Amino acid sequence: MKTLRIPIFAVALIAELLLIACAPAALPTAAPPTAASAQPTSAPAQPTSAPAQPTTAAQPTSAPSGGGTIKIGGGFALTGDESVLDLPAANGAKLAAKEINAAGGINGQMIDFIVHDSQYKMDVTAQVCKQFVEEDKVVAVVGFTDTDSVLACGPVIQAAGLPFVTAGATSPKIPSQVGDKMFLACFGDNVQASAGAEFAAQKFGKNAYLLWDKGVEYTTLLAGYFKSRFTDSDIGGKIVLEDSYDDKATDFSAQITKLKALPQQPDFYYVAAMPYNVGTVVKQMRDAGITGPIVGGDGYDDPSWVAAVGNASNNVYFSTHALNDATAGSDAYKKFFNAYKAEYGHDPENAFAALGYDAVYLMADAIKRAGSTDPNAITKALRETKDFPGITGSITFGASQVPQKGVTIISLVDGKYTLGAQLVPQKVAAP
Amino acid sequence: MDLRRVIGWLVAIVILAAGLALLEFSGQAVWQGFAVNVGLFIILTVSLNLSNGFTGVFSLGQIGFMALGAYISAILTLPLAVKHEYLPNLPAWLAGVHFDFMVGAFPLGYLLAMLIAGVLVACVALLVGLVLMRLSGHFVAVATLGFLVIVRVVLFNADNFTRGSRTFSNVTPYTDLWWVWAWAVITIYVVWRLKFSSYGRAMFAQSQDRVAAQAIGITFMQPRLLAFVVSAFFTAIAGALYAHFITSFSPTVFYFDLTFRVVVMLVIGGMGSVTGSVLGAVLVLSLAEVLRRIEDVNQLYGMSLLILAVIFILIIIFRREGIMGSREIDLGNLFVKGGRKESSVESRQSSVERITE
Numbered sequence: 097m098k099t100l101r102i103p104i105f106a107v108a109l110i111a112e113l114l115l116i117a118c119a120p121a122a123l124p125t126a127a128p129p130t131a132a133s134a135q136p137t138s139a140p141a142q143p144t145s146a147p148a149q150p151t152t153a154a155q156p157t158s159a160p161s162g163g164g165t166i167k168i169g170g171g172f173a174l175t176g177d178e179s180v181l182d183l184p185a186a187n188g189a190k191l192a193a194k195e196i197n198a199a200g201g202i203n204g205q206m207i208d209f210i211v212h213d214s215q216y217k218m219d220v221t222a223q224v225c226k227q228f229v230e231e232d233k234v235v236a237v238v239g240f241t242d243t244d245s246v247l248a249c250g251p252v253i254q255a256a257g258l259p260f261v262t263a264g265a266t267s268p269k270i271p272s273q274v275g276d277k278m279f280l281a282c283f284g285d286n287v288q289a290s291a292g293a294e295f296a297a298q299k300f301g302k303n304a305y306l307l308w309d310k311g312v313e314y315t316t317l318l319a320g321y322f323k324s325r326f327t328d329s330d331i332g333g334k335i336v337l338e339d340s341y342d343d344k345a346t347d348f349s350a351q352i353t354k355l356k357a358l359p360q361q362p363d364f365y366y367v368a369a370m371p372y373n374v375g376t377v378v379k380q381m382r383d384a385g386i387t388g389p390i391v392g393g394d395g396y397d398d399p400s401w402v403a404a405v406g407n408a409s410n411n412v413y414f415s416t417h418a419l420n421d422a423t424a425g426s427d428a429y430k431k432f433f434n435a436y437k438a439e440y441g442h443d444p445e446n447a448f449a450a451l452g453y454d455a456v457y458l459m460a461d462a463i464k465r466a467g468s469t470d471p472n473a474i475t476k477a478l479r480e481t482k483d484f485p486g487i488t489g490s491i492t493f494g495a496s497q498v499p500q501k502g503v504t505i506i507s508l509v510d511g512k513y514t515l516g517a518q519l520v521p522q523k524v525a526a527p
Numbered sequence: 528m529d530l531r532r533v534i535g536w537l538v539a540i541v542i543l544a545a546g547l548a549l550l551e552f553s554g555q556a557v558w559q560g561f562a563v564n565v566g567l568f569i570i571l572t573v574s575l576n577l578s579n580g581f582t583g584v585f586s587l588g589q590i591g592f593m594a595l596g597a598y599i600s601a602i603l604t605l606p607l608a609v610k611h612e613y614l615p616n617l618p619a620w621l622a623g624v625h626f627d628f629m630v631g632a633f634p635l636g637y638l639l640a641m642l643i644a645g646v647l648v649a650c651v652a653l654l655v656g657l658v659l660m661r662l663s664g665h666f667v668a669v670a671t672l673g674f675l676v677i678v679r680v681v682l683f684n685a686d687n688f689t690r691g692s693r694t695f696s697n698v699t700p701y702t703d704l705w706w707v708w709a710w711a712v713i714t715i716y717v718v719w720r721l722k723f724s725s726y727g728r729a730m731f732a733q734s735q736d737r738v739a740a741q742a743i744g745i746t747f748m749q750p751r752l753l754a755f756v757v758s759a760f761f762t763a764i765a766g767a768l769y770a771h772f773i774t775s776f777s778p779t780v781f782y783f784d785l786t787f788r789v790v791v792m793l794v795i796g797g798m799g800s801v802t803g804s805v806l807g808a809v810l811v812l813s814l815a816e817v818l819r820r821i822e823d824v825n826q827l828y829g830m831s832l833l834i835l836a837v838i839f840i841l842i843i844i845f846r847r848e849g850i851m852g853s854r855e856i857d858l859g860n861l862f863v864k865g866g867r868k869e870s871s872v873e874s875r876q877s878s879v880e881r882i883t884e
Contacts, residue, residue: 213823251775
């Protein structure tokens with residue numbers, strides 16, 4: 097076979113030319129508008145930018161709010177492992193921005209919602225956030241449903257002085273790790289674990305089995321908060337056995353064997369699992385003859401595993417942000433559900449779509465109350481948020497950047513999501 | 528040493544320094560971040576080339592060393608207050624250690640922590656290599672992959688030291704352009720000198736034909752161990768640089784995804800060529816960034832990964848040896864007129880490859 101002699105310098109040269117051509121924002125003095133014309137402006141009409149403009153072109157001025165639009169950055173992992181949660185969140189967020197613009201924008205200005213894909217790679221996430229600050233010149237950032245991405249991006253946004261609202265990263269430690277401009281649109285894991293503990297203790301009993309995925313921060317923390325709340329004096333629960341598994345495991349027979357060897361089965365089983373493991377764990381437990389109630393966190397909120405395991409999903413309960421159902425949800429939720437379906441052609445995949453929607457509306461509400469696009473004013477307005485009517489629950493910030501929010505407990509009956517309970521935990525485990 | 532080559536290196540370094548100064552002065556954090564990424568992956572790819580390309584041992588465990596380097600250096604440089612809050616269960620001798628001291632504006636503690644991490648990881652590599660470097664072919668690939676998994680599990684379970692699965696964050700962001708590229712230059716220099724030395728020739732010899740090499744007295748363990756350990760040292764340095772750049776990480780970061788990113792850069796650049804590794808890293812990252820921006824504007828998410836995968840397949844089919852094969856761009860020739868052509872071993876190797884094709 098004839099070997100191709102690729103001229104190396106030609107390759108390098110072409111790559112560098114492409115790089116320069118496609119990144120007009122990098123040239124400090126070159127005329128950005130003319131370079132921007134090389135951008136494919138014939139991109140499919142983006143639903144969020146009502147005044148059509150190439151979204152990655154640099155503004156000639158440095159004022160972030162110049163030009164009558166409010167630039168908000170949306171960072172999401174649209175490809176990669178987390179995309180099952182981030183993609184619906186991004187869709188919900190874009191829908192919210194579109195709705196706000198259709199209703200006249202914020203204080204008369206339209207939102208330019210700029211979405212970048214972080215590919216669920218941490219170095220790309222950091223790059224994307226630097227891009228938001230420097231090239232897109234946003235005034236605020238919304239995004240991500242996992243703690244690792246928020247921590248990779250947070251310091252950059254915090255250092256730039258911009259407010260950052262995460263749609264779905266539930267670790268309550270995030271604000272202390274990132275800074276005072278970091279807000280959560282979702283409840284913290286300590287809240288949902290406490291709600292789960294109170295609900296299960298009251299409904300099932302005081303003896304529990306605890307299993308968690310030790311390869312991921314979210315599940316480790318969730319299990320810890322559950323244990324701390326459940327064994328608290330006012331509930332007085334007892335963990336008869338606790339166990340853990342590796343994130344990439346597919347066979348849980350070791351843990352199940354230990355569980356079955358117990359002299360008496362506990363009242364319920366609290367399993368902190370990621371969406372990609374839940375189905376396997378539940379199925380294997382049911383196949384081994386464990387019929388008791390299984391309780392978990394919002395990692396269970398993904399209809400695909402429910403369909404896959406069939407009857408095994410009965411008697412499973414989990415805490416999440418909202419009941420993602422067109423018929424059983426609140427009126428506001430139904431409106432969102434139908435709007436999402438009209439926009440994207442399919443139902444919202446899970447409650448994270450609603451979280452993305454709420455995060456943008458929350459940010460817009462703060463900007464409206466602030467009356468300006470100054471990042472400090474927006475941050476102050478966010479902090480003062482009280483009883484904001486999100487479709488995933490009412491949001492009040494108060495002293496903490498983690499909202500006080502109600503928790504929805506979903507019970508799975510015949511493969512359908514039904515409302516188990518809606519409660520605000522009486523006491524919350526310390527973060 | 529050939530004067531022309533010295534001058535060639537110096538000119539290259541001066542041009543690099545000028546470029547970096549320009550980038551730093553421009554204040555464009557996005558492109559500075561991109562340049563840091565490029566530098567990091569150059570270190571990773573060149574180290575991987577040393578352990579894989581030169582010796583013919585296809586190790587997939589390199590990122591395990593990166594993880595160890597990142598964690599060790601981050602644990603060492605955490606300031607005391609943060610350390611007590613973050614890692615409350617550290618043993619006493621470690622809990623009081625905090626390499627966050629500066630000498631003037633220079634973070635000496637960071638440098639020391641990095642070097643300590645590098646040396647410790649090199650020791651680990653020595654132990655691991657003594658066991659694994661006697662394997663070849665598929666076996667060593669799987670065994671080193673096993674090492675990667677072991678490192679990940681150990682990091683998860685040693686949560687008193689590493690916080691387990693919880694993200695290790697609030698690391699001080701010491702890393703900047705100069706740190707990364709200084710280490711990149713050092714890595715390239717060391718690996719280059721190794722290649723054109725008797726050690727390097729021993730590595731290539733035993734990878735080409737182990738029996739013939741042994742017949743003339745070249746063992747296989749020593750060159751392989753040397754390559755493995757030196758590569759682990761620089762990979763650990765890259766890990767420390769990464770940790771203090773992104774400032775937050777967890778064991779999940781240092782796993783298959785990162786491994787295969789580096790392998791792709793290595794193969795595209797050419798195994799056995801230092802300049803190939805540099806070019807491979809630069810090209811793949813540049814292409815990934817260009818494609819990322821295109822796909823962002825057009826909302827064709829995932830396109831960049833597809834295209835990179837297709838390019839990788841095409842390279843494997845049509846030009847298996849990568850862009851550079853095992854040739855080098857001699858800096859002596861590049862910048863100074865009339866330098867002598869690069870000799871012997873490599874061109875003869877590539878001609879042998881063509882004959883046996």
